Amino acid sequence: MSVLASVLLRRLRTVYVDQAGPRPDDPSTDLGLCALEAELLDRGFAPNAQLRAALAWLGPAGLADAGRQLVAHIDIELGADRTHMPLFRSFPASVPDDTFQLWVDRVFTLLLQWPKQPCVLCGTVGSVQPVAPCAHLVCRECWDGEDYSGCPICHRRIDPADPFLRPAPPRHARETGVGPLKLLALGRDARADAVTALRTLLARRTPLPPRDRADLEVLLAHAPAGVAWFLEDIPVRETKAVVLGRMLRVRDRRADALELLDRQLTTATDVLRLLCVWSGGAADLIEPPRMRSLPRGLRRRLLAVLDGLPTGALVEDVLRHPVVWKRAAEILHPFEQHARHPKAALAFAVLRGTDLDGTGGHNGPDPARTRLAAALLRTAAAHPDAVRVDGARVRAVTWSGRVEQALAEKDVAGALALLARRPGELLRRLDHLLRLRTSDSLPEEFAAVLRDALPQAGPAPLLAALGRMRIRHLPAERRVFFPRGRVTHAYTLDDTRAPLSAALTGAVCALLEAEAVRRLSAGPRVDLAVLDPALAGLAVPATERADTGSLVAVPRGSTQPLPEGEVMRLFLHWTEPAKTRVDLDLSVALYDEKWEFAGLCDYTNLVYGDRWAVHSGDLTSAPAPLGATEYVDLDLTALGGLGVRYALPVVFSFNDIPFERLLDAFAGFMTLPSRAEEARDASYDPRTVRQRYDLVGDSRVHVPLLVDLRARTFLWTDLHLSAAEGYHSVHRHAADLGRAGRDLYQYFASGRTTLWDLAVWHAAARADEVAVLRRAPHPGAPDELWHYRRHTGEADTAFAARVRTLEAPELREAPLFASVEERAAEAAAKKRVLLALVDGGVAPEGASGEVYRLLPGPVDGCGLTALAAGDLVAALG
Numbered sequence: 001m002s003v004l005a006s007v008l009l010r011r012l013r014t015v016y017v018d019q020a021g022p023r024p025d026d027p028s029t030d031l032g033l034c035a036l037e038a039e040l041l042d043r044g045f046a047p048n049a050q051l052r053a054a055l056a057w058l059g060p061a062g063l064a065d066a067g068r069q070l071v072a073h074i075d076i077e078l079g080a081d082r083t084h085m086p087l088f089r090s091f092p093a094s095v096p097d098d099t100f101q102l103w104v105d106r107v108f109t110l111l112l113q114w115p116k117q118p119c120v121l122c123g124t125v126g127s128v129q130p131v132a133p134c135a136h137l138v139c140r141e142c143w144d145g146e147d148y149s150g151c152p153i154c155h156r157r158i159d160p161a162d163p164f165l166r167p168a169p170p171r172h173a174r175e176t177g178v179g180p181l182k183l184l185a186l187g188r189d190a191r192a193d194a195v196t197a198l199r200t201l202l203a204r205r206t207p208l209p210p211r212d213r214a215d216l217e218v219l220l221a222h223a224p225a226g227v228a229w230f231l232e233d234i235p236v237r238e239t240k241a242v243v244l245g246r247m248l249r250v251r252d253r254r255a256d257a258l259e260l261l262d263r264q265l266t267t268a269t270d271v272l273r274l275l276c277v278w279s280g281g282a283a284d285l286i287e288p289p290r291m292r293s294l295p296r297g298l299r300r301r302l303l304a305v306l307d308g309l310p311t312g313a314l315v316e317d318v319l320r321h322p323v324v325w326k327r328a329a330e331i332l333h334p335f336e337q338h339a340r341h342p343k344a345a346l347a348f349a350v351l352r353g354t355d356l357d358g359t360g361g362h363n364g365p366d367p368a369r370t371r372l373a374a375a376l377l378r379t380a381a382a383h384p385d386a387v388r389v390d391g392a393r394v395r396a397v398t399w400s401g402r403v404e405q406a407l408a409e410k411d412v413a414g415a416l417a418l419l420a421r422r423p424g425e426l427l428r429r430l431d432h433l434l435r436l437r438t439s440d441s442l443p444e445e446f447a448a449v450l451r452d453a454l455p456q457a458g459p460a461p462l463l464a465a466l467g468r469m470r471i472r473h474l475p476a477e478r479r480v481f482f483p484r485g486r487v488t489h490a491y492t493l494d495d496t497r498a499p500l501s502a503a504l505t506g507a508v509c510a511l512l513e514a515e516a517v518r519r520l521s522a523g524p525r526v527d528l529a530v531l532d533p534a535l536a537g538l539a540v541p542a543t544e545r546a547d548t549g550s551l552v553a554v555p556r557g558s559t560q561p562l563p564e565g566e567v568m569r570l571f572l573h574w575t576e577p578a579k580t581r582v583d584l585d586l587s588v589a590l591y592d593e594k595w596e597f598a599g600l601c602d603y604t605n606l607v608y609g610d611r612w613a614v615h616s617g618d619l620t621s622a623p624a625p626l627g628a629t630e631y632v633d634l635d636l637t638a639l640g641g642l643g644v645r646y647a648l649p650v651v652f653s654f655n656d657i658p659f660e661r662l663l664d665a666f667a668g669f670m671t672l673p674s675r676a677e678e679a680r681d682a683s684y685d686p687r688t689v690r691q692r693y694d695l696v697g698d699s700r701v702h703v704p705l706l707v708d709l710r711a712r713t714f715l716w717t718d719l720h721l722s723a724a725e726g727y728h729s730v731h732r733h734a735a736d737l738g739r740a741g742r743d744l745y746q747y748f749a750s751g752r753t754t755l756w757d758l759a760v761w762h763a764a765a766r767a768d769e770v771a772v773l774r775r776a777p778h779p780g781a782p783d784e785l786w787h788y789r790r791h792t793g794e795a796d797t798a799f800a801a802r803v804r805t806l807e808a809p810e811l812r813e814a815p816l817f818a819s820v821e822e823r824a825a826e827a828a829a830k831k832r833v834l835l836a837l838v839d840g841g842v843a844p845e846g847a848s849g850e851v852y853r854l855l856p857g858p859v860d861g862c863g864l865t866a867l868a869a870g871d872l873v874a875a876l877g
Contacts, residue, residue, distance in 0.1 A: 004194060005187075006073050007218050011197050013860070014187035015051055015070060022059025029056050029063050036067040043074050043686045044182055048861055051186040070184075077551065079666055079692045082573055084629040084684035085149045087617025089168045091682040092633050094147045095614050099606045105142070106153050113137040132159040140164065149619075150628075156581070156621040157628060180839070182856040194222045195229050202243065204870040205235045205459055205877060206541050207284065210696060211549030213242065220246050227256050235458075235877055237270055238283040245277025248298070258301065265305045268317035268347070274302075275328050286484065288324040291331045299332055300340075307341035312386035316398045318347045325351055338372055342379040349376050350387060350394050357392040403429075412436050420449050423457035427465040430508070431472065431497075440501035442508060450508070454515040459876035463540050463753040466512040471751035473502040480747040489720055492743045510797075513761070517796045519876050520765035526849055527831040529763030529770045530824050533806065534561075534838040536756035537713075538854065539748065541869050548704075550693040551668065552854065554716040555755075555869055557748040560838075560854075562712045563690045565671025567680065568634045570649050574665040574695070575627035582662060583620040583654040584695075586630040587730045588613060590639070591646040595742040597734040598644050601632055604731065612638040616682065620654075624663060631682070635675055640709035647707040648741050652728055653700040660697050667704065668692035693718070701728075706741055717744055757804065758872050759836035759852070764790075764800035766834060771827055772803065773820050773842075774812075783820040785827070787811035835859065836872075 008014050022029070033056055040046055047055065055063055075081035088094045096102050105121060112120045119128050119139035127140045136153040143152040145166040150157050158165055187193055198219040201212060208216060220243060223229055234240040244264060247257035265271055273283040281289030294302070306314060318325050329348050338345035349356070356373040380387045380394050387394050399418065403425075406415035412433060419426035419433070426433075426449075437443070454462070476495040539557035554560065562568065576582035587602035590613070601608040603618030612635045622628035634647060651667050659665050670688035672680055695702060700723040706715040721740070730737065763770045772786040786809040790799050815823040821841035828835070828844035835842055835850070840857025851859050852867040860866070 003218055004190060004222050007215050008187065008190060008193050008197060009070075009073055009184075010077055011215065012185075012187070012193055013182060014185050014193060015047070015066075016187040016190050017051070017054040017058065017066065019058055019062045019066065021057050022062070026059040026061075029058070029060055032060060032063045032067070036063070036071075039067070039071050040074070040184070041181075041687075043071070043078060043080065044180065044689075045074060045184055046181055047184045048186065051184055054186050075686065077692075078686040078689050079571075079573065079668065080684060080686035080689075082575075082629075082664070082684075083626045084571070084573060084682070085626070086629050086631050086682050087150050087155060087619050088147055089149050089682055090147050091616040091631060092611070092614040092680055093677045094144075095606050095617065097607050097611070099604065102606075109139070109142075110136065110153050113139075129164070131164045132162045134158075138164060150617075150621075154620060155618050157619065157623055157626065160626070180856045183861045185861075191222060191224065194219050195224065198223060199229060199231060200868070200871070202231045202234050202239060203874050204239065204868075205874045206870055207236055207238045208242075209549065211694070216242060217246060225256070227260060230260060233877075234264070235874065237267070238273060240264060241270065241273030241277050241283035245274050245283070248274075248278055258298070261301060261305060262308075265302075266309075268306055268309060268314050269320065271302055271305055272317075272321060272324060272328060275331070276324070284484075285321060285324060288327065291327045294331050300337065303332060303334060303337055303341045303344050306334075306344040306347065309343070311343050311346070311383040312397075312399065314343060314347045315350050315386050315396045316400065318351050319396055319398065322351060335372055338375050342375060343383075345372075346376055346379045346383070346387065346394065350396050353393055355392050356389075356394065407432060407436070410436050416446065416449055420453050423453040423455075424461040426450075426453055427457055427461040430465055431468060431500075434472075434500055434504060434508070435497065439504070441503050447507065447511065450511050454511065455518075457515075459873050460542060462512060462516065462876065463758075463873070464542060466509060466516075466757075467540075467751050467753040469505045469508050469512065472500045473505045474750075475499050478743045478746065480743055489722065490740075490744070492740070513800070514797050516758075516876060517761050517765050517800055520761050521796055523762070523766050523875055525832075526767045526834045527769070528828050529759075529767040529834040529836070530773070530828055530842055531756075531759050531763055531770060531803070532773045532837045532839075533756060534775070535759055535836060536754050537561075538755040538838070538869070540753045540755060540758055540873060548693040548696060548718055550691060551689065552691055553868070554691075554854070556716060556718050557752055559708075559713050559715050559748070562636065562707070562714055563671045565673055565688075566635070566637060566675040567672040568636055568707070569670045569672055569688075570632045570634070570667070571670065571684070572630045572651055572667045573627055574622050575624050575663040576622045576657075577661060577663055578624070580657065580661070581621045581655065582657045584622070584628075584630075584665065585618065585652055585654050585728075586615075586632055586667070587650045587652070588632050588634065589648045589650065589730055589734055589737050590644045591648065591738050591741065592643055593645045595646065595738045597738055600731055600734065601634075602730055609638070609642065611635070611677070612642065612644075614677075627664060629684070633672075633680070634707070634709075636709060636712065637675065640712070645708065645710050646741060646745075647709060648737060649704060649707075650730055650737070651695065651702045651704070652730075653723070654728055656700055656723060656728075658698045658700055659695040659702070660699075662695070665695035666692055667695060667702075669705075699723075703737075703740070706745060715745060715748055717748075719744070755836070755852075755869060755872065760800050760804040762834060762836070762872065762875065764796050764803060770803050771824055772806070772809070773824060773837075774806075775820075782814040785813040785815065785820050785823050787813065833864070835864065 005016050055066060058066060108120060113128060115137060118125045119142060121139060121142045124141045128137050131138050131151050134151050134154050134156050136151050138152055145164045146168055201216050244257050247253040276288055277283050279289045279292040334345045334348040356376055380389055386397060388397055403415055403418050406418060416433060419429055478492045479495045480490055480492050482490050537559040539555045541555040570586060572584060572586040574584045585603055589600055590598045592598045599608050601613035601615050606615040614633045616631040619628040619630060668689060668691045671690055672688060693704060699720040701721040703717055703719045703721060706717055768790040770788040774784040774786050776783050788803050789810045824842045825844045828847050830846040833844060833847050833849040837853040839855045840853035840859035843858035843862050849864055850867050851864040852872055853859055
């Protein structure tokens with residue numbers, strides 16, 4: 001399977017069958033197809049009818065080859081392509097209850113054991129032998145070679161050929177959890193599908209995470225010649241720079257890229273991002289590369305782009321990234337073309353603080369320097385709103401400086417007038433502006449500025465401002481900030497701001513919601529929208545640049561129910577590079593209702609309580625090809641009923657090797673149906689995997705999620721902590737971890753714009769009828785389908801408000817002989833629809849339209865256009 005085919009399999013769930021058919025004397029492939037389907041079902045996948053027919057046509061040899069490749073790529077996605085063997089191979093049953101006694105035995109053996117002497121623990125003669133490669137002396141009677149996969153003393157991986165290791169006892173068949181089934185479709189045209197997937201990535205309105213950036217490069221390599229596939233408006237400037245930069249680096253595509261530069265590069269920072277990609281770096285400007293020289297024609301083209309920008313914006317953008325622009329100046333040579341590109345030369349003179357007195361060095365005046373100084377002074381005089389001459393230097397007169405001065409002087413009118421020029425910045429500073437006013441209501445002049453500015457604001461600041469304003473009338477204890485970076489860090493501080501009045505925040509929220517609904521009303525109309533209120537637990541994706549690559553794309557800050565199962569098994573797997581030992585550790589800190597530390601399950605405490613949490617043992621090395629695996633099993637019912645409210649998993653690098661240096665590192669969780677230890681073993685069952693994510697970046701400590709055991713939900717945090725804080729010892733820093741968990745829980749629990757908000761706005765703006773899946777509030781009560789219909793003359797915003805707050809509907813329907821999903825599918829059959837669901841269980845026949853779903857289901861085979869969360873946001877553009 002090619003790299004392109006593997007990308008399309010993961011993104012579109014398409015499989016391409018293009019091999020020669022069977023020979024006339026080939027046997028039937030029925031048995032082979034059944035075996036392949038069984039393999040796929042074990043992994044939670046199934047082929048649709050068209051794909052099954054195409055595979056059957058391949059013949060035995062072709063089917064075997066295609067099946068191997070397909071299963072191998074699915075195993076990579078699920079993490080099942082690795083050997084998963086924890087320290088205790090009979091986990092969880094063989095994990096000892098007394099971790100301290102185990103540690104004492106290890107230390108006693110390490111210090112006192114001698115070769116060719118009786119065992120210091122049991123006294124057996126002739127049973128002590130060294131193990132490879134660590135050479136620790138191990139008694140074959142005291143330590144079970146059938147159970148241990150690493151050295152019992154240091155827990156490093158043992159050479160598989162070492163005689164200490166004996167075959168593990170056979171595993172018994174056990175019940176496995178049944179997860180969502182994902183359909184695989186037959187791909188017809190890989191290149192056309194590549195363009196579809198490429199355009200979907202280009203249309204995203206949030207920066208792409210690492211996996212999507214890698215996919216983008218693969219898809220770009222298969223884009224057709226010309227620029228017909230290129231979107232006229234790529235909303236994220238980093239994505240635009242990646243595409244143009246990659247095209248410029250390929251000689252055959254350079255002419256196409258040059259055709260796009262003038263209309264696609266609209267700010268100086270666009271040019272800088274392009275230069276970084278051209279030089280082999282990333283477009284995010286976080287770690288700029290060493291600049292690579294430019295062909296003369298491209299250099300002049302980029303200087304012309306800079307010269308065509310408004311002078312004030314050009315100067316300000318250059319000063320925003322001074323260090324990188326000084327590097328860029330070394331390859332752009334702006335002063336060589338100062339007569340042709342005077343504004344570009346002026347911007348670099350401001351950046352460099354160029355001396356414009358016109359004098360030369362020791363040999364007297366330099367005519368060329370004198371001409372340059374005179375030209376720069378003339379250009380500066382022509383743009384007094386952007387620069388001013390200060391002696392022999394040219395200084396910037398920046399917009400942001402004027403804004404800061406107005407805010408410092410509490411000049412609300414002046415600051416508002418300036419911020420109205422940049423609506424995105426107006427929304428970011430909105431809270432500050434409102435705090436400067438003493439009124440408890442929104443003045444009309446302020447509202448008028450907002451109404452005029454909001455249509456030009458981007459979706460991200462619009463949604464972020466709405467989320468903040470919804471709770472600003474409530475007192476808050478802590479504020480949480482997420483600084484820009486390759487991985488997501490957070491820091492918190494006390495919130496000393498006084499709450500705003502409810503009337504004020506309500507008026508601002510009404511304006512923001514009205515603008516969102518107005519934008520969405522331009523979308524295509526649908527006959528029916530089917531919505532799931534469980535979307536209220538999913539946060540609108542704000543930025544995805546630092547998101548980890550995961551099996552289920554849950555936006556950071558989302559709260560979701562734990563999948564069905566009695567036991568949550570956390571897993572960690574890693575493979576260390578050659579000649580570098582890497583010790584990763586999986587730990588779980590437990591807290592009570594008030595976030596007081598309740599206990600720990602980690603390598604220092606393998607068993608918590610009455611085996612309510614069990615650790616699989618601490619492996620301290622992970623040589624290729626097997627690597628190392630650690631598990632923690634959490635008994636959800638027992639923990640939740642015995643004073644433990646929150647579980648906080650932590651993955652950290654004990655010996656401080658960053659995740660990005662590992663050959664392979666991922667973690668996640670699965671759900672197992674039975675609480676009984678005898679019903680579980682140490683196997684890695686891909687069908688039970690509910691989330692798998694990569695450990696990446698220059699990071700050593702990762703907190704992926706926060707589990708609320710009482711509510712049976714988890715909060716997806718995807719947060720990296722600073723290794724300098726010492727989180728390698730979870731017990732020592734349990735209080736700090738608890739504070740971080742509490743702050744994140746409170747921050748994400750309220751004040752976030754959710755996918756439920758966004759789905760309701762889509763529905764109210766594009767449909768006159770909305771069906772809502774209402775789950776039973778308690779066991780025994782029936783699920784219902786609530787039907788909302790627009791009243792005569794009812795505005796989109798009023799209709800949206802009724803649906804979003806789940807007011808009494810026009811019709812409440814409780815299906816007797818079908819599930820609520822089946823009844824919704826009947827209502828949507830043969831209509832143009834918009835579906836927004838958590839589980840893809842609504843599968844209308846003959847329907848057209850669009851569907852967003854978090855988890856796969858029957859809807860995937862209905863022929864509807866699949867949307868990602870970013871696509872719902874993109875419609876606000």
